[in-house]
Amino acid sequence: MTHAIVARQAGGPEVLEYADVDRPIPGPGQLLVKVAAAGVNFIDTYKRSGVYKVPYPFTPGSEAAGTVEEVGEGVTAFVSGDRVATAEGHDCYAGYALVDADKALPVPDGLDDFTAAALPLQGLTAHYLINSTFKVEAGHNVLLHAGAGGVGLLLIQLLKAKGARVLTTVSTDEKEQLAREAGADHVLRYEGFPHHVRELTNGKGVDVVYDGVGRDTFDGSLSSLRVRGMLALFGAASGPVPPVDPQRLNAGGSLFLTRPTMGHYLRDEAERRWRSDEIFAAAAGGSLKVRIGARYPLSQAGQAHRDLEGRKTTGKVLLVP
Numbered sequence: 001m002t003h004a005i006v007a008r009q010a011g012g013p014e015v016l017e018y019a020d021v022d023r024p025i026p027g028p029g030q031l032l033v034k035v036a037a038a039g040v041n042f043i044d045t046y047k048r049s050g051v052y053k054v055p056y057p058f059t060p061g062s063e064a065a066g067t068v069e070e071v072g073e074g075v076t077a078f079v080s081g082d083r084v085a086t087a088e089g090h091d092c093y094a095g096y097a098l099v100d101a102d103k104a105l106p107v108p109d110g111l112d113d114f115t116a117a118a119l120p121l122q123g124l125t126a127h128y129l130i131n132s133t134f135k136v137e138a139g140h141n142v143l144l145h146a147g148a149g150g151v152g153l154l155l156i157q158l159l160k161a162k163g164a165r166v167l168t169t170v171s172t173d174e175k176e177q178l179a180r181e182a183g184a185d186h187v188l189r190y191e192g193f194p195h196h197v198r199e200l201t202n203g204k205g206v207d208v209v210y211d212g213v214g215r216d217t218f219d220g221s222l223s224s225l226r227v228r229g230m231l232a233l234f235g236a237a238s239g240p241v242p243p244v245d246p247q248r249l250n251a252g253g254s255l256f257l258t259r260p261t262m263g264h265y266l267r268d269e270a271e272r273r274w275r276s277d278e279i280f281a282a283a284a285g286g287s288l289k290v291r292i293g294a295r296y297p298l299s300q301a302g303q304a305h306r307d308l309e310g311r312k313t314t315g316k317v318l319l320v321p
């Protein structure tokens with residue numbers, strides 16, 4: 001037996017029950033991983049609340065790191081005892097999780113288990129957003145929202161490493177401090193941010209906005225772009241954006257709008273390894289700092305969701321079985 005978080009219906013954080021469950025058995029091509037820590041991500045809250053449909057009973061979690069305990073038939077790339085992480089797992093809020101071997105990332109020696117669990121999903125996301133969704137180059141002006149969040153703190157550092165000028169929004173003084181320490185050039189509050197962005201770019205607007213906040217920031221994000229700038233709407237922490245009239249992109253200056261998701265930027269082994277090798281190497285080498293803002297026992301998954309949705313967290317949130 002082991003423990004897992006189980007939801008039997010959609011709802012608030014209270015639907016996340018801590019339950020005894022059977023230890024899973026790895027099928028062909030799978031690894032059984034003893035979870036050292038599972039990452040909490042906003043998408044877990046969308047699935048819990050019913051914004052995204054899932055089958056029940058449902059165990060959240062697509063991110064974890066730990067040690068391979070057993071390998072399924074046909075697995076040759078990993079053996080028992082290997083340390084792995086994943087951003088594409090299933091049912092990771094648990095003591096043991098099954099991970100498809102082709103989606104398992106080897107963890108380098110220089111990275112501890114908690115950092116390895118904290119990095120994959122938000123790190124791969126930050127990587128694809130700035131290297132592939134919009135290829136950021138030195139001198140670009142970039143606006144990103146929620147700069148002290150999990151994706152936000154990683155984005156700021158990776159953008160600064162590319163030589164971009166980084167503008168970011170946050171809601172509190174503590175978060176402002178964290179965004180500054182990560183390297184942001186200008187830290188704004190949400191109130192009136194498009195106006196401040198114009199001022200800071202001599203009226204021109206930014207080359208790209210990375211917006212994971214969604215409903216509350218979408219209009220302001222569009223108004224912050226330069227002519228032919230791009231809005232990468234990659235999440236909806238404040239709620240989903242209502243339907244948009246494409247004519248607004250014309251009026252805004254022949255703008256580009258995209259709604260990217262991680263799976264489409266990890267299309268094969270080569271792409272997955274390119275991105276994960278770069279972010280793991282940066283973290284292991286110390287150039288990319290991974291802030292673990294909070295660690296909760298697995299049994300407290302509901303509280304972790306409450307705090308993430310309540311804007312109380314910074315950096316990464318982990319669950320420890």
Ligand code: NDP
Nearest residue numbers: 042146149150151170171212234235236237238261262311
């Ligand atoms: P964060 O740690 O960034 O937490 C969300 C932050 O959003 C909050 O801390 C808060 O920061 C800000 N926020 C603004 N308005 C609200 C609101 N009304 N309710 C809650 N939070 C709000 O989370 P993650 O780093 O895990 O994820 C950030 C976004 O990225 C999410 O939308 C997520 O879905 C998305 N994402 C998308 C992926 C993709 O591939 N498309 C992959 C990974 C994440 P503040 O208080 O400073 O405003």
